Amino acid sequence: MKLLFLGGAGAMAKAILPLMRDDEVFEHVTIADLSAPVATERAKEFGDKFSGIAVDATNHDALVKVMKDHDMAMSFVGPSYFFEAKIGKAAVDAGINYISIADDYDAFLAVHDLDDDAARAGNKILTGFGNSPGLTQILAKKGYHSMDTPEEISVNWAGGSNEEIGPANILHVMHLMTGTTLQWRDYQAERVPCGGGRKVVDFPAPIGRIPVFYTGHAESVTLPRYLKGLKDVYLHGGSAPAWIFPFVAKLAKIGLTKTHERRMRTLKFITPFLPLFSSKKDPDKSVGRVEVTGKHEGNPVRSTYTYVGHIARITSLPCYLAAKWCAQGKFDDKPGGVYPPERLIDDYEAFLAELSGLGLEMDLSREREAIT
Numbered sequence: 001m002k003l004l005f006l007g008g009a010g011a012m013a014k015a016i017l018p019l020m021r022d023d024e025v026f027e028h029v030t031i032a033d034l035s036a037p038v039a040t041e042r043a044k045e046f047g048d049k050f051s052g053i054a055v056d057a058t059n060h061d062a063l064v065k066v067m068k069d070h071d072m073a074m075s076f077v078g079p080s081y082f083f084e085a086k087i088g089k090a091a092v093d094a095g096i097n098y099i100s101i102a103d104d105y106d107a108f109l110a111v112h113d114l115d116d117d118a119a120r121a122g123n124k125i126l127t128g129f130g131n132s133p134g135l136t137q138i139l140a141k142k143g144y145h146s147m148d149t150p151e152e153i154s155v156n157w158a159g160g161s162n163e164e165i166g167p168a169n170i171l172h173v174m175h176l177m178t179g180t181t182l183q184w185r186d187y188q189a190e191r192v193p194c195g196g197g198r199k200v201v202d203f204p205a206p207i208g209r210i211p212v213f214y215t216g217h218a219e220s221v222t223l224p225r226y227l228k229g230l231k232d233v234y235l236h237g238g239s240a241p242a243w244i245f246p247f248v249a250k251l252a253k254i255g256l257t258k259t260h261e262r263r264m265r266t267l268k269f270i271t272p273f274l275p276l277f278s279s280k281k282d283p284d285k286s287v288g289r290v291e292v293t294g295k296h297e298g299n300p301v302r303s304t305y306t307y308v309g310h311i312a313r314i315t316s317l318p319c320y321l322a323a324k325w326c327a328q329g330k331f332d333d334k335p336g337g338v339y340p341p342e343r344l345i346d347d348y349e350a351f352l353a354e355l356s357g358l359g360l361e362m363d364l365s366r367e368r369e370a371i372t
Helices: 017-022 036-044 060-067 080-094 105-112 115-121 135-144 167-176 219-226 244-253 260-277 311-327 348-357
Strands: 002-006 028-033 050-054 072-075 097-100 124-126 149-160 180-185 188-193 199-202 209-214 232-240 286-296 299-309 337-339 361-370
Touching (some): 036 050, 072 080, 072 311, 080 124, 080 167, 097 311, 115 124, 124 311, 135 149, 135 286, 135 299, 149 209, 167 244, 199 232, 232 244, 299 311, 348 361
Parallel strands (some): 002 028, 002 072, 072 097, 097 124, 149 232
Antiparallel strands (some): 149 286, 199 209, 209 232, 286 299, 299 361
């Protein structure tokens, strides 16, 4: 497979470039960045299989032209609320498959509007194959099928402030704490304020027990669509140290994050002060916890799954593996369309086993525990 890797020179992408280098499925990888020298320099680090080019993801015609020279496009470009639908539309027009780590709920809703177009074109748009969303939905599907009558799914995630991230991640945090998002309550979608719904969750070390809040990730939108019959689906996120998300919520309250343009100006202003937001004492890993509650053989049960790792690895590995499976023809039985993970991955046990083999640390042992 000849892959176009948009954003492949960024911090999130570094973890999977060695895997692509050593994987025969990826015959050639074109790393695309706004800066040709940056893309070329990153490509040189990994050998002849890689090349680097300049691509502006907002230039539709130019992006389509580049895509047509490849079998598949992968995007780590963010923020996804701004880019996902644009890049997805280019992939449909180019007639190739596409995969991303897009995380915002409104990015999913926007790219989902391409479902009919992708179906007619016969190509697949794989959206949200990171960690949250991404791995969380695959774990949710595993829990959903672990019991007779699943009723509620609670997805929780948290990031350590000592992780290596880029400007798109900061814009994303501003966006997901601004305005409202969607949760699934009592069998229907409900608008709730971002930053509301505070609760405390026990995560794996090094994050531990911290407060989390309603945030604008996609799981509470996608899971009820494709895992039928659920009464409630909740999505909460947070950070360690815990004060960061409430601080961003205050920026949102005074209007500094209301639009993409305002977020860009706010980012420019706060960038010199970002070192103050973390220290070497803060966690350098990120975590997720997925709980599925329901009944099995008439008794109340809960399946709980967790994962932990550096954000670049836990975000990029599911995307890498899904792209590989796509290239291997494992999704050829499915028609064209827009696919979040729970709609696409039927053999979730095999997918999780391969992720584990790649070094993604998960605890899947707490399945169908009795609730007393």
